[in-house]
Amino acid sequence: MEGLFDDDCFAIRQAARYVSQIYDRHLANVGLTITQFSLLARLKRTGPMTMKQMAEAMRMQRTTLVRTIQPLRRNGLVSSEARGADARALTIALTAIGEERVNAGREHWYSAQAEFEHRFGEQRAAALRGELFALSRDSI
Numbered sequence: 001m002e003g004l005f006d007d008d009c010f011a012i013r014q015a016a017r018y019v020s021q022i023y024d025r026h027l028a029n030v031g032l033t034i035t036q037f038s039l040l041a042r043l044k045r046t047g048p049m050t051m052k053q054m055a056e057a058m059r060m061q062r063t064t065l066v067r068t069i070q071p072l073r074r075n076g077l078v079s080s081e082a083r084g085a086d087a088r089a090l091t092i093a094l095t096a097i098g099e100e101r102v103n104a105g106r107e108h109w110y111s112a113q114a115e116f117e118h119r120f121g122e123q124r125a126a127a128l129r130g131e132l133f134a135l136s137r138d139s140i
Contacts (some may be wrong), residue, residue, distance in 0.1 A: 022112050022116055025112070027109050029035055032101065036068060036072055048092060054092060072098070079095050081093070135140065
């Protein structure tokens with residue numbers, strides 16, 4: 001049992017679920033999940049991306065990405081266009097409706113961010129964010 005409390009993976013995943021619940025609760029006000037909001041916000045920042053580029057940028061499995069994109073496409077928040085015969089070249093773009101949803105969600109995202117930082121502490125949150133970005137950046 002002693003080893004269970006030294007399990008980095010479990011601790012990180014448990015914390016991620018906790019934080020995700022905070023953000024999902026806030027983003028539910030605009031009908032988005034945290035993953036959907038992040039994907040839409042990235043498209044707003046970068047412009048259209050291929051599925052391969054998006055999967056790499058978001059560090060997601062392509063099958064998970066497809067499941068995330070399907071309801072966004074169905075609801076008119078993103079559009080997709082095949083470029084050639086290669087399905088990996090499918091390009092995803094933010095629609096005008098999608099941009100409106102991102103803009104509406106931004107206030108709720110900031111509220112979730114403020115709630116987390118209030119609970120965890122602003123300095124601790126900033127330090128944690130830096131360490132987590134370093135971890136994922138260094139693993140490339």
